Amino acid sequence: MDITRSTVFIPGATSGIGLALAVALHEQGxxxxxxxRRTDRLAQIAADHPGIDTVPIDITDPASIDDAARTVLGRHPDLDAIVAMAGIMQVEDWHRRESFLASAERTVITNVLGPIRLIGAFVEHLQRRPDATIVTVSSGLAFVPLAATPSYDASKAAIHRLSEALRLQLADTGVDVVEIVPPAVATDLLPGQRDNxxxxxxxxxxxxVVDLLRSQPGAPEVLVERVGFLRHAEAHGTFDEVVATLNASDHHGR
Structure with a gap:
């Protein structure tokens, strides 16, 4: 992925990491x-950042994903990258069904089915490009669990494994699969996380992330230094220690 000249679609980018990444990639060229989903936010982004295009999309709605794909490809037939950015994270109590089931279902629909459907809407087009990239976004919690967010942890573990399998399956095409693995980042993903x-x-x-994308364009994973203790805990033999430390603190990994 050449961040100085790619054409990139980033759904779920009206705030937080998604918006910051969109602006940074635009500034790179x-x-x-x-x-x-929120058309008012999209209008504000377009006003604040001339040159960034906007398209309504609800990542939980298959019809909305298909409509957005048609719109994006109609305006940008040279699209060569998508970033599956949208995601939710909720604290859950699994001691009782009514305390977690609805949240768990929303999380799976948004964090797992959403990216799967998004990739499905663009994968044939991307294979027709000489060089293309599917960017997924997992989490440090794909590798070390946070007890308070079981469904989120599981959804990001699924995205990690999906990324690895897609990378293998699409190796006979010009489509790269790049996985961004965030640590806890100061956003509004969870209440209080911005000020943590x-x-x-x-x-x-x-x-x-932008520095890594620029300097390591072929890397399968984008790992900022601060996520390494989570990503490599099992390989380094520190898994139990990291789990204990993570769950004894107020640390929330994205």
Whole structure:
């Protein structure tokens, strides 16, 4: 992925990491299309960042994904990258069915089915491009569980494994699969996370991600330094220690 000249669609990018990444890629020279449910936010983004295109999309609605894909490809037939950015994270109590089931279902629909449907809407087009990229977004919690967010942890573990399998299956095409693995980042993903002193500042995270995308364009995973202790805990033999530390603190990994 050449971030200086790609044409990138990023749904779920009306705030947080998605919006910051969209703006950063646009500043690097990419043509960027931002997608989201809230048309007022999309209008504000277009006003604040001339040159960034916007398209309404509800990642939980298959028809909306298909409509957005037609719109994006109609306006940008040279699209060569998508970023499956949308995601939700909710604290759950699994001691009782009524305390978690609805949240768990929303999380799976948004965080797992959403990216699967999004990729499905664009994968044939991307294979027709000489070079193309599917970017997924997992989490440090795909590798070390946070007890408070079981469904989120599981959804991001699914995205990690999906990314690995897609990378193998699409190896006979010109489509790369790149997985961004965030640590806890100072956003509104969870209440209070923006002000959590343990969370990585948003601007610092996105700056490091952009640097890695630029300097390591063929890397299968984008790992900022601060996520390494989660990503490599099992390989380094520190899994139990990291699990204990993570769950004894107010640390929330994205």
């Amino acid at each position: 990419s043509t960027v299309v931002v997608g989201g 002193p343990i969370a990585m500042p948003l601007e610092e995270f996105v700056s490091e």
